[in-house]
Amino acid sequence: MGVIREYLKSAISSIRNNKGRSLLTMLGIIIGIAAVLAVLVIGDGLRAAVTGEMSALDVATINVSLDVAKTDKCFTPENMEAIERNMSCIYGLSPSVSLYGNGKGTKKSYNLSFSGGSDALSENGQNKILYGRYFTRDDVNAANYVCVISQISAMKLFGYENAVGETIEITNGDITKDFTVVGIRENTSMDESYAEGEDPSLQGDVPYTTVALAYNKDVNTMFTKVTAYMHKDNKDEAAAKMKSVVENVLGIRGESAVKVDASSGMDSTSDTILNVVTAVVALIASISLLVGGIGVMNIMTVSVTERTREIGIRKSLGARTSSILTQFLAEAAILTFLGGIIGIILGLTLARIACAMVDFPYTVNPVLVIVVVFISTGIGLFFGIYPAKRAAKLDPIEALRAE
Amino acid sequence: MKKLVVIKDVSKIYNPGENEVRALNHVSLTIGEREFVAIIGQSGSGKSTLMNMLGCLDTPTSGKYYLHGQDVSHMTDDEQSDIRNKEIGFIFQGFNLIQSLTALENVELPLIYRGVGKKERDRLANAALNSVGLEKRKTHKPNEMSGGQQQRVAIARAIAQAPPILLADEPTGNLDSASSKEIMKIIKRLYSEGRTVIIITHDPGIAQQAKRIITISDGMIKSDIINPDYKED
Numbered sequence: 122m123g124v125i126r127e128y129l130k131s132a133i134s135s136i137r138n139n140k141g142r143s144l145l146t147m148l149g150i151i152i153g154i155a156a157v158l159a160v161l162v163i164g165d166g167l168r169a170a171v172t173g174e175m176s177a178l179d180v181a182t183i184n185v186s187l188d189v190a191k192t193d194k195c196f197t198p199e200n201m202e203a204i205e206r207n208m209s210c211i212y213g214l215s216p217s218v219s220l221y222g223n224g225k226g227t228k229k230s231y232n233l234s235f236s237g238g239s240d241a242l243s244e245n246g247q248n249k250i251l252y253g254r255y256f257t258r259d260d261v262n263a264a265n266y267v268c269v270i271s272q273i274s275a276m277k278l279f280g281y282e283n284a285v286g287e288t289i290e291i292t293n294g295d296i297t298k299d300f301t302v303v304g305i306r307e308n309t310s311m312d313e314s315y316a317e318g319e320d321p322s323l324q325g326d327v328p329y330t331t332v333a334l335a336y337n338k339d340v341n342t343m344f345t346k347v348t349a350y351m352h353k354d355n356k357d358e359a360a361a362k363m364k365s366v367v368e369n370v371l372g373i374r375g376e377s378a379v380k381v382d383a384s385s386g387m388d389s390t391s392d393t394i395l396n397v398v399t400a401v402v403a404l405i406a407s408i409s410l411l412v413g414g415i416g417v418m419n420i421m422t423v424s425v426t427e428r429t430r431e432i433g434i435r436k437s438l439g440a441r442t443s444s445i446l447t448q449f450l451a452e453a454a455i456l457t458f459l460g461g462i463i464g465i466i467l468g469l470t471l472a473r474i475a476c477a478m479v480d481f482p483y484t485v486n487p488v489l490v491i492v493v494v495f496i497s498t499g500i501g502l503f504f505g506i507y508p509a510k511r512a513a514k515l516d517p518i519e520a521l522r523a524e
Numbered sequence: 525m526k527k528l529v530v531i532k533d534v535s536k537i538y539n540p541g542e543n544e545v546r547a548l549n550h551v552s553l554t555i556g557e558r559e560f561v562a563i564i565g566q567s568g569s570g571k572s573t574l575m576n577m578l579g580c581l582d583t584p585t586s587g588k589y590y591l592h593g594q595d596v597s598h599m600t601d602d603e604q605s606d607i608r609n610k611e612i613g614f615i616f617q618g619f620n621l622i623q624s625l626t627a628l629e630n631v632e633l634p635l636i637y638r639g640v641g642k643k644e645r646d647r648l649a650n651a652a653l654n655s656v657g658l659e660k661r662k663t664h665k666p667n668e669m670s671g672g673q674q675q676r677v678a679i680a681r682a683i684a685q686a687p688p689i690l691l692a693d694e695p696t697g698n699l700d701s702a703s704s705k706e707i708m709k710i711i712k713r714l715y716s717e718g719r720t721v722i723i724i725t726h727d728p729g730i731a732q733q734a735k736r737i738i739t740i741s742d743g744m745i746k747s748d749i750i751n752p753d754y755k756e757d
């Protein structure tokens with residue numbers, strides 16, 4: 122062990138004696154390592170930024186859609202309930218329909234942009250009820266004129282927060298209906314930015330059946346898309362079962378008319394783009410590492426030639442083949458290890474700056490850093506083998522004669 | 525007297541075939557423990573070849589070499605390395621110090637390859653440097669020292685792990701006369717302390733200081749005499 126320490130010491134002093142050249146040698150490794158690491162960390166940041174809010178919650182979603190080219194079936198209140206009965210692992214299904222219009226409260230009138238859905242919408246993770254209740258399955262089945270609105274909507278329409286029991290008069294075109302406020306939910310960041318915008322609109326949720334009834338639409342032909350809500354631990358199970366359950370309940374055979382999308386918030390094209398970018402940078406980085414490795418081999422070979430006499434001296438004093446081999450391998454490995462460390466610092470700095478500029482979360486997986494350290498050291502060991510073997514095999518007499 | 529070096533009918537042939545050179549031609553030689561031998565010969569006579577053989581840096585084309593009774597004529601590179609480390613202290617004409625290391629670090633090298641621990645290594649290396657009068661130069665690099673001082677570092681390195689044989693190849697060849705005298709004085713002292721010293725030289729003035737003088741010419745031993753003029757200091 123003491124011997125290894127001597128080799129490391131001698132390697133470090135040899136690197137220190139040739140600072141400029143050592144740095145040049147490390148450059149390829151530094152650039153390669155910095156590039157890979159920066160791209161991976163920024164990529165992670167991007168993914169986290171896109172999926173971040175959802176994954177922070179316990180709720181997961183799966184979107185199910187019917188291909189209208191292959192089937193004329195639609196989601197109906199009945200078949201949605203049947204699907205729910207067959208899938209105990211989900212909270213429920215909700216279609217989605219928007220309700221726009223002018224809403225009149227006791228204080229003032231505002232533009233509204235309400236979401237119509239089922240009571241399962243209450244599980245979307247952003248519906249923390251502060252006063253009253255969310256609308257229920259009974260409200261949905263009966264198409265009751267009820268709604269849940271955000272805190273800020275209550276303030277704007279009625280001038281106070283706990284507006285449970287108040288009535289909003291909603292006008293769309295020539296149809297006007299009264300909706301009873303049954304619950305007030307906590308604001309989301311969206312609620313406030315919409316309500317305070319230049320063209321303010323207030324947010325709330327209503328049963329989709331009520332929207333259909335109010336505007337004379339048929340709930341049985343409105344929806345070819347629904348969202349399933351579930352605990353995130355159940356997502357894989359639900360995603361696996363969903364297609365066949367929907368096909369069975371709706372009576373669709375073959376033809377892959379049912380599409381199940383279980384991707385996590387980030388749509389698949391941007392995911393693909395990110396993967397392609399990662400692959401391209403990884404390729405460039407690998408080439409850079411390869412070039413860096415060859416540079417190390419080159420410099421080490423020059424170093425062996427320059428230090429032929431030193432090798433002869435060491436051998437005359439009793440250095441074995443393995444001692445010389447280890448010494449030069451250690452030197453190559455330390456060179457690339459240091460290159461790796463500098464590359465890591467550089468790469469993480471770049472990633473940090475980039476993440477800060479575009480407002481991505483910056484997190485570093487320590488395993489990644491450790492792997493990178495091993496890779497860079499491994500490059501030195503691999504590309505150091507050839508020059509180290511050359512050094513170890515030198516004939517002591519000839520080596521001693523060298524100038 | 526116990527036999528330390530026994531060479532039996534050793535030949536070394538370079539470029540066997542057309543232009544072959546018989547650098548050593550059926551040489552037999554015995555050197556006992558605690559001897560002080562000079563091997564003298566003209567340039568090209570085969571001195572360095574013999575020294576490489578004696579120092580286990582090279583193996584004979586034919587013949588046998590027994591060192592401490594052990595046949596070392598056909599060994600692997602690593603076995604030779606171990607023998608060199610244990611049995612032989614080299615003193616070269618050109619000092620052969622590693623320029624990037626300090627005096628102390630240079631002296632420590634054979635001890636490192638011996639596997640001696642840091643503390644013991646420090647002690648031995650310091651003792652060796654003290655014994656050649658370099659206690660004030662331990663942290664100096666070779667290029668900060670005179671030729672005589674560098675050769676003293678080399679001597680300290682050769683004796684640090686106490687090998688039985690000191691093998692000096694033209695040890696004063698690169699030195700002025702004052703430094704030469706100093707180095708020869710140290711070498712003689714090392715002999716009188718109980719070591720076997722073999723000096724290889726072309727300089728009769730150096731050879732005359734040894735107790736036994738072997739003359740070599742054309743790869744053969746021409747004479748092997750006890751020096752009648754030898755005097756203890």
Ligand SMILES: Nc1ncnc2c1ncn2[C@@H]1O[C@H](COP(=O)(O)OP(=O)(O)O)[C@@H](O)[C@H]1O
Nearest residue numbers: 538539545547566567568569570571572573574
């Ligand atoms: N590596 C070698 N290849 C071929 N011939 C050599 C080699 N080394 C030495 N010789 C030859 O062997 C003879 C003895 O050389 P050497 O032992 O170096 O003599 P010295 O040291 O007495 O000058 C010389 O003729 C020399 O040219």
Ligand SMILES: [Mg+2]
Nearest residue numbers: 568571572573
């Ligand atoms: Mg010679």
